Amino acid sequence: MQNYLEYIAIIGGGIAGLTLGCTLLKEGIPVVIFEKMSEETSHGAAISLSSNALRLLDRLDIYSDLKTKSFVHSEASIQGPQKKICAFRTPEVLTTRRQTLMSLLHSRFLNLGGDICYDHALVSFDVKKCEATFSNKKKYNFKHLAACDGIRSSIRDTFFPANQNPKYSGYSAWRGIGKSALKSIHFALGPRGHVVSYPINNDGDVSFVAVRKEDFQFKESWKEPGSLNNLLDDFSTYDSSIFPQLKDGVSLYKWGIYIRPPLQSMILKNITLVGDAAHPMVPFLGQGACMAIEDAYTFAMLCKHKNRNFSDAQNIYDLIRSERTKKIQKASMLQGKIYHMKNPMLVFARNSVMKYTNIPGNDLKRIHDYDAHKEVLNFS
Numbered sequence: 001m002q003n004y005l006e007y008i009a010i011i012g013g014g015i016a017g018l019t020l021g022c023t024l025l026k027e028g029i030p031v032v033i034f035e036k037m038s039e040e041t042s043h044g045a046a047i048s049l050s051s052n053a054l055r056l057l058d059r060l061d062i063y064s065d066l067k068t069k070s071f072v073h074s075e076a077s078i079q080g081p082q083k084k085i086c087a088f089r090t091p092e093v094l095t096t097r098r099q100t101l102m103s104l105l106h107s108r109f110l111n112l113g114g115d116i117c118y119d120h121a122l123v124s125f126d127v128k129k130c131e132a133t134f135s136n137k138k139k140y141n142f143k144h145l146a147a148c149d150g151i152r153s154s155i156r157d158t159f160f161p162a163n164q165n166p167k168y169s170g171y172s173a174w175r176g177i178g179k180s181a182l183k184s185i186h187f188a189l190g191p192r193g194h195v196v197s198y199p200i201n202n203d204g205d206v207s208f209v210a211v212r213k214e215d216f217q218f219k220e221s222w223k224e225p226g227s228l229n230n231l232l233d234d235f236s237t238y239d240s241s242i243f244p245q246l247k248d249g250v251s252l253y254k255w256g257i258y259i260r261p262p263l264q265s266m267i268l269k270n271i272t273l274v275g276d277a278a279h280p281m282v283p284f285l286g287q288g289a290c291m292a293i294e295d296a297y298t299f300a301m302l303c304k305h306k307n308r309n310f311s312d313a314q315n316i317y318d319l320i321r322s323e324r325t326k327k328i329q330k331a332s333m334l335q336g337k338i339y340h341m342k343n344p345m346l347v348f349a350r351n352s353v354m355k356y357t358n359i360p361g362n363d364l365k366r367i368h369d370y371d372a373h374k375e376v377l378n379f380s
Contacts, residue, residue: 008303012147032142048286059297145272178243278325
């Protein structure tokens with residue numbers, strides 16, 4: 001048995017885990033990451049990051065490099081299936097490949113002296129002993145465990161209250177990356193679906209997410225392959241130019257979006273849930289990665305300000321992050337309903353609000369203006 005008695009152990013080496021690891025190391029707190037994969041990997045998805053996450057990445061000395069490899073937006077346009085509705089200014093949003101952010105976080109973690117144990121899939125955790133057993137038969141002891149193991153977290157399902165069985169949301173989603181001259185975020189809204197497209201670099205790579213309302217329950221796997229013909233059939237009522245150029249052989253994926261009820265608490269004894277493990281949410285506000293970064297940064301800084309009294313840090317973390325993430329979860333669900341309105345009068349009212357007011361931009365600004373660093377200082 002190898003001991004990490006004074007370490008925080010992070011289960012999962014994704015965005016949440018690496019952000020938490022970087023922040024802890026930067027503040028002098030020892031940490032080790034356990035990742036079930038055999039090496040650093042990502043599946044090519046794109047992500048959007050707003051200023052509430054970017055200002056934290058800047059504090060980790062990552063933002064500058066990330067910006068040069070990504071696309072920064074300040075405006076968006078909205079159309080119906082065939083006709084333009086409006087364009088408006090937005091707060092700064094950066095869009096990029098998930099792998100780009102992952103690689104920068106990974107390099108930063110290693111440069112800070114971090115340790116990642118690959119091929120470590122968690123099998124069991126003894127809460128009293130704070131001892132983890134992995135599928136490779138290895139065991140380790142820690143000071144604290146941070147669960148960053150994603151939307152289907154085994155730690156959440158094992159140790160936190162039941163009734164968390166995922167429920168199909170009624171939405172399926174497509175994603176892919178193609179080529180386009182698009183230079184801003186673009187929304188196409190319809191009665192039973194919507195498509196969001198955005199460039200992710202300055203080389204013409206454009207990512208899209210296309211969501212449909214339907215009864216068939218697709219698998220909850222964002223790596224499930226789909227076909228171009230099926231995508232175009234699903235969105236046959238839309239102007240096909242809303243999609244980037246997608247040649248045969250381009251990787252496309254379709255999956256079902258599932259909902260889990262919010263947890264009563266994100267903490268339990270010596271376990272802290274971070275990111276999707278704590279609060280899976282539908283993707284309609286593009287805040288999933290941002291919430292994971294906020295969580296990770298907040299918990300790490302609280303550990304520092306509470307002088308590694310992890311119990312005190314947990315309690316404050318649970319208080320401020322539960323309130324914040326539940327609001328975003330609720331707003332994301334509402335956004336999906338707004339996107340997919342069918343009643344002609346409601347659609348007309350929605351389009352008028354978008355066209356003649358700055359409500360969409362103001363709503364985004366309220367979300368993006370949140371500063372997790374200042375929030376932590378308020379409780380220090």
